Amino acid sequence: MGFLADSLSRIKPSATIAVTNKARELKAAGRDVIGLGAGEPDFDTPENIKEAGIRAIREGKTKYTAVDGIPELKAAIVAKFRRENHIDYAPAEVTVSAGGKQVLYNALMATLNVGDEVIIPAPYWVSYPEMVALGGGTPVIVQTTMESGFRLTPEALEAAITPRTKWIILCSPSNPTGAVYSAAQLRALTDVLLRHPHVWVMTDDMYEHLIYDGVRFATVVEVESRLKDRTLTVNGVSKAYAMTGWRIGYGAGPSMLIKAMATIQSQSTSNPTSISQYAAVEALTGTQDFIPKNAALFQQRRDLVVGMLNQANGLYCPMPEGAFYVYPSCAPAMGKTTKGGRKLATDEDFVTALLEEEGVAVVQGSAFGQGPAFRISYATATELLEEACIRIQRFCGNLT
Numbered sequence: 264m265g266f267l268a269d270s271l272s273r274i275k276p277s278a279t280i281a282v283t284n285k286a287r288e289l290k291a292a293g294r295d296v297i298g299l300g301a302g303e304p305d306f307d308t309p310e311n312i313k314e315a316g317i318r319a320i321r322e323g324k325t326k327y328t329a330v331d332g333i334p335e336l337k338a339a340i341v342a343k344f345r346r347e348n349h350i351d352y353a354p355a356e357v358t359v360s361a362g363g364k365q366v367l368y369n370a371l372m373a374t375l376n377v378g379d380e381v382i383i384p385a386p387y388w389v390s391y392p393e394m395v396a397l398g399g400g401t402p403v404i405v406q407t408t409m410e411s412g413f414r415l416t417p418e419a420l421e422a423a424i425t426p427r428t429k430w431i432i433l434c435s436p437s438n439p440t441g442a443v444y445s446a447a448q449l450r451a452l453t454d455v456l457l458r459h460p461h462v463w464v465m466t467d468d469m470y471e472h473l474i475y476d477g478v479r480f481a482t483v484v485e486v487e488s489r490l491k492d493r494t495l496t497v498n499g500v501s502k503a504y505a506m507t508g509w510r511i512g513y514g515a516g517p518s519m520l521i522k523a524m525a526t527i528q529s530q531s532t533s534n535p536t537s538i539s540q541y542a543a544v545e546a547l548t549g550t551q552d553f554i555p556k557n558a559a560l561f562q563q564r565r566d567l568v569v570g571m572l573n574q575a576n577g578l579y580c581p582m583p584e585g586a587f588y589v590y591p592s593c594a595p596a597m598g599k600t601t602k603g604g605r606k607l608a609t610d611e612d613f614v615t616a617l618l619e620e621e622g623v624a625v626v627q628g629s630a631f632g633q634g635p636a637f638r639i640s641y642a643t644a645t646e647l648l649e650e651a652c653i654r655i656q657r658f659c660g661n662l663t
């Protein structure tokens with residue numbers, strides 16, 4: 264028997280964090296590296312939000328709080344769901360954690376038994392299958408296709424459901440593909456779910472506000488209120504308000520689940536940081552002006568990146584409608600050799616060679632459950648994106 268828990272052998276460290284660390288190391292060693300691996304906005308938290316955090320410190324709001332969120336923040340979240348998603352939640356149906364990640368983690372830990380299945384459409388956010396496995400559950404990966412815009416079809420969902428299915432995890436706009444489900448596309452899925460009352464829905468709406476081309480955001484409970492008593496709606500301030508380091512995420516769902524999640528949190532991390540909670544109140548109740556401004560900037564960057572990648576030899580990059588990621592296929596590059604003499608058998612070879620030879624850090628598609636492809640985060644200064652795309656074009660142009 265080894266010292267470490269058996270459960271650890273079921274999971275692997277985050278590939279996105281690994282790429283970010285590798286790029287950081289190379290940079291520290293003096294290499295010219297452009298990191299397109301990290302999933303966070305490159306701009307600063309807005310001033311009014313920072314000030315609210317500073318005020319909280321000055322006013323001594325620096326003590327333990329209620330485990331799953333201060334009443335002011337729960338009220339702000341209730342108002343947000345009403346205002347933006349037309350869903351009525353009570354404060355007892357709302358939980359606040361250290362990032363959306365902890366909300367998802369608490370929910371899975373609070374509900375999974377060994378052998379429970381969780382349906383996860385691929386490409387998926389790296390943490391979903393790992394968290395499920397850590398909780399003793401079985402991730403059931405359902406592949407989507409580029410042709411379907413990386414969206415789960417109702418047929419594929421129906422086929423994946425078994426008596427052991429506990430959850431389905433949906434993410435729209437998607438990390439890593441940027442795919443967005445319209446209300447009609449969600450309706451097709453909720454129609455299937457209505458026929459399977461034992462299946463719960465975890466909807467990860469973290470990128471709600473990063474949506475382009477006038478596309479309208481939709482979420483499960485808004486589309487089908489009959490699923491409200493078995494849906495956890497997850498959201499947070501990290502991406503929309505450039506608050507990744509503050510660590511505040513939230514979820515809303517049936518009070519029985521919310522209570523169980525608070526029990527897990529009470530015995531692990533207690534409350535999320537008091538200061539960050541006050542800052543999050545300001546984020547949700549203060550001016551929202553910068554959200555469309557940032558979305559417009561992201562849309563320009565998306566257009567630039569997709570345009571330039573599609574001019575690269577051996578890449579095909581679909582145009583996503585949301586988040587700040589693109590997910591080009593590098594299938595035509597497989598089997599080729601780089602200028603530096605590296606043979607490319609997998610997308611991992613592709614991204615390693617790209618980093619070594621051109622100093623561009625991206626994440627291999629296999630980490631997200633579908634390849635050969637890679638993910639680019641375009642939450643980076645426009646000049647750097649342009650330079651990175653020039654390097655990718657050169658890298659691909661030199662393949663033989």
Ligand code: PLP
Pocket residue numbers: 302361362363364365388434437438467469499500501507510511512
């Ligand atoms: N869900 C998705 C799809 C994400 O991409 C992320 C962050 O990368 C999270 C959840 C977690 O966000 P947070 O930083 O609030 O924990």
